[in-house]
Amino acid sequence: MLKVENLKVSYGNIKALHGIDFRIDSGEIVCIIGANGAGKSTTLRAISRLVKVEEGTRMTYDGKNLLDFPADQVVSELGITHVPEGRRLFGNLTVMENLKLATFARKDNDQIGKDLERMFGIFPRLKERENQKSGTLSGGEQQMLAIARAFMSGRKVMLLDEPSMGLAPLLMMNVFDALKEINQQEGTAIMLVEQNARLALQFSARGYVLENGNLVLEGKSADLLNDPEVQKAYLGG
């Protein structure tokens, strides 16, 4: 349903993506793995329309041309939401305000209330810290809030940029369990971008391997996990 063809992005003279093709099907979990600087974050920013794409790039979502939508409408009209690298919470706002801000363009107040209950159900810690400034949360709580906030803004497709970064293993498991729950119960499709390749491939159904701005491999995650090349380059032998 989200289809990207020949995606090219440059930052000034630096070519970050050289024309890559991929898709995200409804309700699926798909991952992109790759080393630092491969272009993973840039890929997500391109879908979210935070960076300009070059001539020849085609991106469609449910038949609509993604390039017709400015960044805020990708979220509010199409329901494609993005948890950015480093979480990027509004540290001067409370937990509740962060969640409310994400519903800025929504008018379906009944559903907003239900979604909020849903997120507090999945992340009870956030409910406890409702009125606390988000800048004072622990790393794990911040990641939970970043995910909950994204869900509140648009619930169809969630793009996640390195959610495991900086989290202790146990917290990481909590976060990924919650993601699975959101995916299964709400039908939210997830595109996960990770340097932690093993984690990403275990969690997803399909995967892409990104190297220096080119997709070099794709397939079922289970197959990629067993691929000798992938094992050598990304799974520590």
Add this chain to the structure above:
Amino acid sequence: MQLFFQNLINALQWGSFYALIALGYSMVYGILMLFNFAHGDIFMVGAYIGFGVATGLTALAAMGALALPNWVILVLTILISMFLTSFVGMLVERIGYRPLREAPRASAAITGLMIGIILETGNLAILGAQRIRFPSLIKSTTYDLGGVFVTNKKIMIVVVSLVLMLALNEFIRRTRWGMAMRAMAFDYVVIPLMGVPLNTIASLTFALGSGLAAAAGILFAIAYPVLDPYIGIIYGWKAFVAAILGGRGSIKGACLAGFLLGFIEIFVGAYMPSTVRDLIAYSIILLILVFRPHGFFGEPHSAKLRL
């Protein structure tokens, strides 16, 4: 002691002007990291729009078409002029700054200065060189409070300013628009990821700042009813100093520093000849900034997060 209170009241009046103008500089800097150097001239435009609205309403009242007491005309003048001037601010953002959002900051600063010149000379071209007289909307009454003379105008100016500042504070703290402005001041890059239209919030911020500047312009014109196209430069720059002193982007800081500026000016002026007043007053402020380079409430590292 009487002299002290006399000066205090004058300081509050001047502080009100500076604070109201400084808020516009500070809010825009807070969300866009941009000094809107045309802002002083928006204060001037606001005073002139106020002149137009007040003249129109008084004329209507005189013809009997509009039976309104003077204080209602005053309130209407302030509100209508704030509303109209907010569009001037939004226009300045739309044509002057938005196209330059990705350009180096210096380009935007120069654009701001040019827009300022255009507003001044545009005014000159339309209304000619003679100064204009702001209609007197309230009859001046002086109260003698134990030797301290207070005019009703001064009280009105300070009260209206405080009411506007409190209203702004409520707006920013309690509405979702205000929440978006606070969030944008923290990290504007990811604002669109919340489904929040960044340009709309930028417009809103210019509108609010310009509306407050218009209020300052009218209050100023009530105290000093002779207007010329260059009032924006001198008082605008002083209010800009207040915005810096308060801490770039800080609303609380802009208000406090605006009043502090009023106090320093008036109290230095009370003891020094008027020819050296500003020299001494602004040397004091320079000294404060040497010891507090980020102002009262500015963040030490205001470099915004990038993608």
